[in-house]
Amino acid sequence: GQNIDQPTEMTATEGAIVQINCTYQTSGFNGLFWYQQHAGEAPTFLSYNVLDGLEEKGRFSSFLSRSKGYSYLLLKELQMKDSASYLCAVRDRTGGFKTIFGAGTRLFVKA
């Protein structure tokens, strides 16, 4: 089966750095995505990792360790607009390449 764990909520200060962790268990790992979702809106794609290591994209970076079943999303220079839910999603090739979403981490950025 599949299991994705991430913290329910986090709070950070504007201008700071925050790291959102995600651990997963899946039988047919085929890539990991991070999505941002503001309340009442659709998820928007942030990053994709399939090989071990760090992928950097502006203020956002994502890291993957396949042997540990672990990823994190790093947000730098936090802005108020970064307050949102961050969804870790794992692509699983078993059963037809499904993307399974974690419950999401609600990030609150305070002034």
Next chain:
Amino acid sequence: DTEVTQTPKHLVMGMTNKKSLKCEQHMGHRAMYWYKQKAKKPPELMFVYSYEKLSINESVPSRFSPECPNSSLLNLHLHALQPEDSALYLCASSQEGRAAQETQYFGPGTRLLVL
């Protein structure tokens, strides 16, 4: 154009009504998805179409009936829904549905309320 559009944005229906949700993309994607999302929960996969054929049905009740008339359109027909079906229904598309790095692009969703 990286846009997925969905109509309507909001829908209120009674348990005896029949309604349809519509989704459209013009990115040339050949895989389209329906997800259901309850408040403060992750999106849950309902259906996947790949090359206009239903490839995944996540044991969704028959009161939800998907349809893919062509590669750009995806419908979800609703009939005899229950109040617990009230949720945000998200449509997404990706290039093919089979390759590893397949980013899914989501539409804005239809917020459904069943009375």
